Amino acid sequence: MSKSFTAADMYGWIEEGIGHLYLDVRNEDDFARFHVEGPNNIEMLNIPYFDFLEMPEESTEKLDDSRSIRVICAKEGSAQFISDMLEEFGFADVQWLANGIVSxxxxxxxxxxxxxxxxxxxxxxxxxxxxxxxxxxxxxEVMFFDVSKDVSFYQRFAEDRQWRIVSVFETHLQADYISGGPSLAEACGVDYLAHDGDFATSNITYRPVVDGERIGFSGAAGPSVLCTHSPGHTPGSTTYVLDDRYMISGDTVFIVSVGRPDLGKKVVEWAKQLYITLKQRICVLPESLAVLPGHYTDWAREADDAYLIMNDFGTVKALNESIYGLESEQAFVSWVEEHMRPQPETYDRIRKVNAHLDEVDAATAEELDLGKNQCAASQG
Amino acid sequence: MSHNDEIDCSGMSCPLPVVKSKMKIDTMSPGEVLKIITTDPGSCKDIPAWANRVGHEMIEEAEENGKYYFLVKRGD
Known part of the structure; x- marks a missing residue:
């Protein structure tokens, strides 16, 4: 019987550059929609499990039996089934992903x-x-920013260090993943901090952040969070500057590209807003600030040597000269329009769920939440 | 549309609905129609993907009360 591995094992192997051959046995549509990507090259084959059922020999011949094979499927049943089959065919090192691609x-x-x-x-x-x-x-004490839906992860993280969670911030109303912010804040009995521009019409209890406000930990001393309203990606987007050193930029500034302003279907209006934000509110910030973005598109270009997604703002501006160098509002709007692409159809629904204007069961939430973000205004 | 045989895969999860359907349709003659019933949401995409891949014809797909129904015509 073949053995299983976890998603965390897989991340470790990819980061260390261990050269397993990954075999995703889901159907081609699901594979195309979402599959494993990582900071280093991953050798990945997509052969649906039913190919192995119908044509066991031909399908198996596509794999090198001297390689270590790691099998991935939707839940785990098919990956386990195929792993057992490969073992019977004489493959020596085959394992399957426990709990499937969702994990x-x-x-x-x-x-x-x-x-x-x-x-x-x-x-x-x-x-x-x-x-x-x-x-x-x-x-x-610990503050969290832009938490994802698995709130127990953040609670455990704080508990392990004997930290008290004191506030939960949101940079904006997320469209691409289900936020855990409101439930984490509620579970801890602390403020959920967000901007009226995105949350005024929501059904969420939150404490509005005000542009220019500094929010500290409980003692008077210590570092603080400066709230900088930076509308454009959304009307309420807010950049949080930690201790005048780090810029939690949400979906406003990415290491490569900027947050797309076309998700609200008011492209020109929001793009103009983003232009003003970048010129007047973001580019005036020190170049020494470390940008800590909400997303990335390409590990290879956006991660540093320690696989952290960060860079100093001066470098970020240089990397994106073609965007920051646009010298008129019109040129910027045109650039946005040229790079526009359809948004995933799930985004409207996710926004409503995140504003508590729509309720979904756990299975639907999981389904909506799966897949890579599409939040950057340009792709590379 | 009428069918020649039927297999109920309710309660089974991936890969069993496809495994059982394959075993059943392999016993049938080309042109005959198999009705497949499943409850696993993963089967919504996998049954049609399997049928198309293998050269069977997907004739009908429906969902009712948490069950999925498929009519698949066996290829040559």
């Missing part, structure tokens, strides 16, 4: 960001979504 989609990888000693900053990378949430901890 990869939900995996969060915690990495500490270099910081001054008296506080900690953490990036929680969700490789299956290509999105990042953050933790900011000082003196036994």
């Amino acid at each position: 990869w989609g939900n995996l969060l990888v915690a990495k500490q960001i270099p910081s001054p000693e008296h506080y900690e900053v953490w990036q929680f990378n969700r490789p299956g979504k290509a999105s990042c949430s953050y933790g900011f901890a000082y003196n036994g």
Whole structure:
């Protein structure tokens, strides 16, 4: 009987560059919609499990039996079935992904960001979504930003370090994943902080953040969070500057590209807003700030040597000269329009769920939540 | 549309609905129609994908009260 592996094992192998051959046995549509990607090249084959049923010899011949094979499917049943079959065909090292592709989609990888000693900053990378949430901890207290739906992860993370969760921030009303922010804040009895521009019409209890406001930990001393309203991707988008060193930029500034302003179907209006935001509110921030974005598109270009998705703002501006260098509102709007592409049809529904204007059961939430983000205005 | 045989895969999860359907349709003659009943949401895409891949014809797909119904005509 073949053995299983976890999504966390897989992340580790990919990061370390261990050269397994990954075999995804889901149907071709589901594979095309979402599959495993990572910071290093992944050798990946998609052969649906029913091909192995119908044509066992031909399908198996496509695989090198001297390789270690790691099999992926939707839940785990088919991957286990195919792994057992490959073992019978004489493959020596075959394992299957426990709990299926969803466990990869939900995996969060915690990495500490270099910081001054008296506080900690953490990036929680969700490789299956290509999105990042953050933790900011000082003196036994922790603030979280843009948390994803698995709130128990953040609770455990804080408990393990004996930190008290003191506030939960949202950079904007997310369209591409289901936010865990409101439930985490409620479970901890703390404020859920977000901007009226996105949340005024929601059914969520939140504490509005105000442009220019500084929010600290419970003592008077210690670092603080500066709230900078940065509309464009959404009307309420807010950039949080931690200790004048880090910019939690949500979907406004990415390491490569900027957040697309066409998701609200008011492309020109929101694109103009984003242009003003970038020129007047973002580009005036120090170039030494470390950009900590809500998403990335391409690991290879956007991660640093420690696989952190971050870079200093000066470098980010240089990397995106073709965007930041646009010298008129009209040129910027044209650039946005040229790069527009359809948004996934699930985004409207996710926005409503995140505003508590629509309720879905756990299975539907899981289905809506799966898959890589499409939040950047341009693709590379 | 009428069918020649039927297989109920209610309660089974992936890959069993496709495994059982394959075994059943293999016993039938080309042109005969198999009705497949499933409850696994994953089968909505997998049954048609399997049928198309193998050269069977997907004649009908329906969903009712949490069950999925498929009519698949065996290829040559």
